[in-house]
Amino acid sequence: xxxxxxxxxxxxxxxxxxxxxxxxxxxxxxxxxxxxxxxxxxxxxxxxxxxxxxxxxxxxxxxxxxxxxxxxxxxxxxxxxxxxxxxxxxxxxxxxxxxxxxxxxxxxxxxxxxxxxxxxxxxxxxxxxxxxxxxxxxxxxxxxxxxxxxxxxxxxxxxxxxxxxxxxxxxxxxxxxxxxxxxxxxxxxxxxxxxxxxxxxxxxxxxxxxxxxxxxxxxxxxxxxxxxxxxxxxxxxxxxxxxxxxxxxxxxxxxxxxxxxxxxxxxxxxxxxxxxxxxxxxxxxxxxxxxxxxxxxxxxxxxxxxxxxxxxxxxxxxxxxxxxxxxxxxxxxxxxxxxxxxxxxxxxxxxxxxxxxxxxxxxxxxxxxxxxxxxxxxxxxxxxxxxxxxxxxxxxxxxxxxxxxxxxxxxxxxxxxxxxxxxxxxxxxxxxxxxxxxxxxxxxx
Numbered sequence: 001x002x003x004x005x006x007x008x009x010x011x012x013x014x015x016x017x018x019x020x021x022x023x024x025x026x027x028x029x030x031x032x033x034x035x036x037x038x039x040x041x042x043x044x045x046x047x048x049x050x051x052x053x054x055x056x057x058x059x060x061x062x063x064x065x066x067x068x069x070x071x072x073x074x075x076x077x078x079x080x081x082x083x084x085x086x087x088x089x090x091x092x093x094x095x096x097x098x099x100x101x102x103x104x105x106x107x108x109x110x111x112x113x114x115x116x117x118x119x120x121x122x123x124x125x126x127x128x129x130x131x132x133x134x135x136x137x138x139x140x141x142x143x144x145x146x147x148x149x150x151x152x153x154x155x156x157x158x159x160x161x162x163x164x165x166x167x168x169x170x171x172x173x174x175x176x177x178x179x180x181x182x183x184x185x186x187x188x189x190x191x192x193x194x195x196x197x198x199x200x201x202x203x204x205x206x207x208x209x210x211x212x213x214x215x216x217x218x219x220x221x222x223x224x225x226x227x228x229x230x231x232x233x234x235x236x237x238x239x240x241x242x243x244x245x246x247x248x249x250x251x252x253x254x255x256x257x258x259x260x261x262x263x264x265x266x267x268x269x270x271x272x273x274x275x276x277x278x279x280x281x282x283x284x285x286x287x288x289x290x291x292x293x294x295x296x297x298x299x300x301x302x303x304x305x306x307x308x309x310x311x312x313x314x315x316x317x318x319x320x321x322x323x324x325x326x327x328x329x330x331x332x333x334x335x336x337x338x339x340x341x342x343x344x345x346x347x348x349x350x351x352x353x354x355x356x357x358x359x360x361x362x363x364x365x366x367x368x369x370x371x372x373x374x375x376x377x378x379x380x381x382x383x384x385x386x387x388x389x390x391x392x393x394x395x396x397x398x399x400x401x402x403x404x405x406x407x408x409x410x411x412x413x414x415x416x417x418x419x420x421x422x423x424x425x426x427x428x429x430x431x432x433x434x435x436x437x438x439x440x441x442x443x444x445x
Contacts, residue, residue: 070245076374077238080383084234092223092292093301096216100138103212106381107134107204109370114200117365123194125185130201132178137205140171141213149220150294155416211388214395221398223303224288224311228279228340229394232347233386235274240267240352255359259352268348275344276337283311283334310336310402339402346393347386354389358382 060068087098111130147154147164154160163170186194219226244263252259282288290305311334318328358381362368369378414422433439 072375073241080374081234084230088223088227092219092303095219095223095226099212099215099219102380102384103138103208104134105373105379106208106212106370106384109373109379109381110204110208111201113365113367113370114197114204123190123197124187125181126194126197129178129182129185130197132181133175133201133205134209136171136174136178137209139174140168141209143167143171145213145216145220149292151413151416153294207388211391215387215391218391218394218398220292221403222289222291224279224282224336225394225398227282227288228275229343229347229390230387231278232271232275232340232344233351233390236267236271236344236348236351237355237386239270239274240264243267243270253356255356255363259356264348264352268345271348272341272344275340275347279337279340280334283307283336289336310334310339339397342397343394347390350393351386351390354386358385 060071063071087094111127115127143163144167146160147167154164182194182198215226218229240259240263242263243266244258244260247262247266248258248260250261251257252261252264286305286307287303289307289311290303293302293305294300295302313332314335315330315332318326318331323329358370362370370381371379373379374383414425417425430439
């Protein structure tokens with residue numbers, strides 16, 4: 001009986017021991033996740049102050065907040081479009097520099113969010129390493145672009161030729177230096193947070209820098225491949241907002257409660273029509289359709305060429321279904337307009353998901369905007385969230401359906417080879433053309 005009386009006590013002790021172990025385990029887990037909960041508490045930021053210019057505040061003081069926001073967004077949008085026209089007029093090199101400045105600003109906005117989340121831990125070298133990795137990645141991508149598109153210029157200048165020859169090795173060495181600096185900066189108490197930020201920096205580089213590089217690649221194929229996609233995204237953003245503002249009733253997605261199906265559909269049709277009109281207006285101008293090339297004679301970058309078939313008017317038959325409606329049997333249009341329809345469709349149907357992705361990111365960290373750079377619009381990243389996704393699509397589209405081998409680039413590279421290498425390629429090419437019957441052999445002469 002005494003043993004029986006003791007068993008409940010032992011069971012109780014066992015339960016207490018197990019509970020103690022569980023509580024100890026929970027305390028360990030709590031200790032592991034304490035930093036996360038503290039970080040989460042720091043993420044919630046105070047509501048941003050009104051950043052509207054005082055002049056607009058006074059002029060729109062009698063309006064409701066809804067209409068005041070409408071006018072502020074509208075006025076600032078027109079100002080940005082005007083600025084966009086100016087930089088287009090200044091040429092492709094200025095556009096390239098603007099893209100690089102936008103890239104740096106977007107990187108700074110995302111990295112600043114990470115710093116605001118973890119700043120109380122005073123992570124060593126975090127900001128320095130983030131900007132160092134940005135420098136390394138830009139050096140790699142821009143070096144590749146210069147070597148690819150301006151091969152003649154690179155081969156003519158001795159320092160550039162050396163840098164081009166060992167470009168990838170130098171880039172890798174620079175990255176390894178940053179990697180070693182990160183490992184040396186690890187502090188026992190903050191291992192996990194430091195790896196969080198290491199990953200944060202690299203994902204930011206992947207999203208921002210890589211896709212900015214694709215924008216520049218598109219630009220060098222011809223300014224039309226840069227202007228039309230960007231303009232379609234801008235048009236879709238404006239028209240979706242307009243249709244949603246005046247006719248929106250049906251919510252589209254929970255991530256962005258203000259987005260409506262009416263705005264989404266209205267923006268789609270308006271953007272496709274806008275893309276057709278804009279591409280027709282630009283296709284006839286060599287300044288917009290010619291690739292950017294370096295002229296050895298003038299030592300300048302030029303955009304002068306004989307337009308390809310994409311930018312020459314062709315006659316197309318109108319489908320029988322539309323002939324009775326339009327009263328046209330044929331229609332003259334540029335082939336590029338057909339491609340612009342694909343670009344504008346992507347900008348309208350898939351492009352907004354870049355904005356939804358950014359909305360989810362901001363909701364995850366309880367912030368309204370990435371920054372307050374542009375009153376009524378937020379930060380630069382708030383305006384370019386869809387543009388980066390669009391740039392990737394355009395680059396893939398060009399590579400898949402447009403770009404072919406470039407004879408001028410091939411000849412430039414052949415001219416840099418040794419005479420014996422050139423002769424070997426000549427004999428191989430001659431034998432190939434003889435075999436194909438393009439050239440006549442001695443017996444056929």
